[in-house]
Amino acid sequence: MRDERDLRPRIDAPAFPATPGEFITVVAHYHRAEIARMAGWRDRIDRTTNWAITVVAAMLSVSLSTPTAHHGVLLFAMLLVLLLLVIEARRYRFFDVYRNRVRRLERNYFAQIFAPESGTTDEWVKALGEDLRRPLFLVSLRQAMSRRLRRNYCWMFLILLLAWLVRTMTTNLPTNASEERLVGSIGQWVRNAAIGPLPGWATIIIVVAFYGWILYASLRTPQSEGELAFGDVHV
DSSP states (O other): OOOGGGGSOOOOOOOOOOSHHHHHHHHHHHHHHHHHHHHHHHHHHHHHHHHHHHHHHHHHHHHHSSTTOOTHHHHHHHHHHHHHHHHHHHHHHHHHHHHHHHHHHIIIIIHHHHSOOTTOOSHHHHHHHHHHHSOOOSSOHHHHHHHHIIIIIHHHHHHHHHHHHHHHTEEEOSSOTTOEEEOSSHHHHHHHTOBTTBOHHHHHHHHHHHHHHHHHHHHSOOOOOGGGGGOSOOO
8 A cells, every 4th residue: 555645746846056057047037037026116106206296286286276276275285295205105115125136136246247346255145145035124214205305205395385385475355356465464474374273373383394304304314325325326
């Protein structure tokens, strides 16, 4: 009587590269796969940026098209763009993982093929293997938001701020609601900045604090770590 273990399907061990040619083939396919994953996350980043630009354009059109439009529309646009910034920062963290793998392979392997340099060790192979076994994010969410602010979002927020100032610093004439004029005093500007039960001074403080954080995050000096330490060509 045959042992039941003989009836089980045989599982062969995975085949590892045994020759330099096989190793080159593995590296080429792996590089192509990481490029594809990196490009996929880059496409998601670009889509989020496009959504943010669309939101800014739509809200500006609604707010500035008529003199009677409320400035709260622009504040709502700021919240939407902030939400999209958080989403894009999360996507950027995934993109940065795959971008780092691709650049590590290109910097230490392909660059050595085209232009060999002395002093290059095999430590990058071990680092790449550890990253594949236990992948970790290389930047925090705060760092990712700061990078995306410097690249694109600071300009969107600046446009929304200018539009908000234009909307709150103008008032409709009492004799003709379709005509506007600049406010004559700071008190009138504060009254125009009110939103429902929220007084104007509170609205102004919130906007100033929010844009103070944007200014700090945009101008904060980035640490030269990861791919940022190897050149200025980065997303």
